[in-house]
Amino acid sequence: MSTKVKYGLLALLLIIxxxxxxxxxxxxMMVLVxxxxxxxxxxLRVRKNRGNE
Incomplete structure (x- = not known):
């Protein structure tokens, strides 16, 4: 996805x-929370590598 499209979608999200x-x-506020x-x-759900596994 190009940078223009990303910033366009971000601007649209901000306006909405x-x-x-x-x-x-x-x-x-319910959706935002x-x-x-x-x-x-x-x-919290992401597994972190401990190096010895």
Whole structure:
């Protein structure tokens, strides 16, 4: 995926988030918290190499 497409999708996500937060605050915060928890939880599920395994 090119850099232009990545930044375009990021800008679109930002616009949708700002619009959603203004009109549907409860739903937007619920989705935001869900994604943050999923992101933080991913770090807990990743197996780390200990070097001797």
């Amino acid at each position: 988030t700002v619009t959603g937060t203004n009109y549907f605050f409860n739903w937007s 869900t994604f943050v928890l999923a992101y933080l939880g991913k770090g």
